[in-house]
Amino acid sequence: MTTLNGAVVLVTGANGGIGTHFVRDALARGASKVYATARTARTWDDERVVPLTLDVTDPDSILAVVGAAGDVTVLINNAGTSVSSPGILSHSDEEIRANVETNFLGPLFVARAFAPILSAKDESVIIDIHSALSWYAVAGIYSATKAALWSATNSLRLELAPEGVHVVGVHVGYVDTAMAAHSTDPKTDPADLVRAVFDAVEAGEYEVLADDTSVRLKAGLSAPIEAVYPQLTGTKA
Template sequence: MTTALVTGAGRGLGRHFAAELLARGATVYAGARDPGTLDLPGARPVALDITDPDAVAAAAALAGDVDLLVNNAGISTGAQLLGDLEGVRAEMDVNLWGTLSMVRAFAPVLAANGGGTVVNVASALSWFSAPGAGAYAVSKAANWNMSNALRLELAAQGTQVTSVHLGLADTDMARGVQGPKTDPAVVVRRTLDAVEAGELEVVVDAWSAMVKASLAGDPRAFYARFLPA
């Protein structure tokens, strides 16, 4: 039995995380910018915009019994680093700074409840970039290494930090993207099983595993698929 808070629980992976946790017998706080959009019987709705410090603090005060924090909320604007900086900043504000804000607010809560676990949903794009995903890739790379740093900083209080990496999940965010997509329910089950097993990194699919393995090689080989001949 556990008590979890899931960010971005109104749809996509977040909704699947909340539903699967409920099915496993957990108490679930479901965070969403508009809690009126939540349709998860048994979940406890929480008004939560992770870029709003007051909302984050209020969530931590409300959910003082949490021992599992699932940082799922994220955005993808399609911004390019040499394009609209507002889009770049928006992705960093959510995918990096908002996620870090949640961890900073809930670290004392987790400590008080025995240590617990933080799950940060990153991406295969933590390890590469592709046309149309420049800002997103940078934000998720930062998210991944943030998990590595937080794992060290939170070790003394017994908090496990697990980073999740996947290619495309069959959700609204990936609706306009072509390519193989993993059932979000499968992503969630694999993640929660890995968390229970104490794993520190979840590589959900074969594409993510290939990308991670490519880091040991010459980047010219990997990026040949994107660069002009």
């Protein structure tokens, strides 16, 4: 179990709806410092928040943040991107690469860069924000990158457990942020999501299924593929 009290937290994508709640809730739970990172760092109204510029797709940017934040004990890989339409064949090379680099390679490279720092701490945590769409491929390239991150998180968990680093994977469907503004489906309040994540961290859990969608999709992974994707029964012979 890891307490947030006295922790030094780094949040990627801190300017967004979920990221902002991670910053605020970490402080409310007693974090001594929060590095709020984003491509365009902004000012915060709390001296415990240290804004840093970070582009998770830029190796030099990652190294600069590691050099500035060598006291981190909790790393939250929250930064992500999406495309405006589903599918995996319909997107340009640039759109596909942007999703792969931001949603998969970015969190992996940030975790790799901070691993030596976290391994040297008595209690340390990596939190990766996946998606319920990790387990449901209807979002095309977005689903593919989130599925890859889920697999990478499992690998990181196994590799870093002997070093004392606790790795938590988070699955959630739509969250009530700008990224999900296009959807009329039920959405999780970002405050509720962050509360569930930090509760899980403090309870020593490895995985967060933050809504009914995530619970249902994980339970369905063992079902026949036709049950998961009934639209396959309507394909041409």
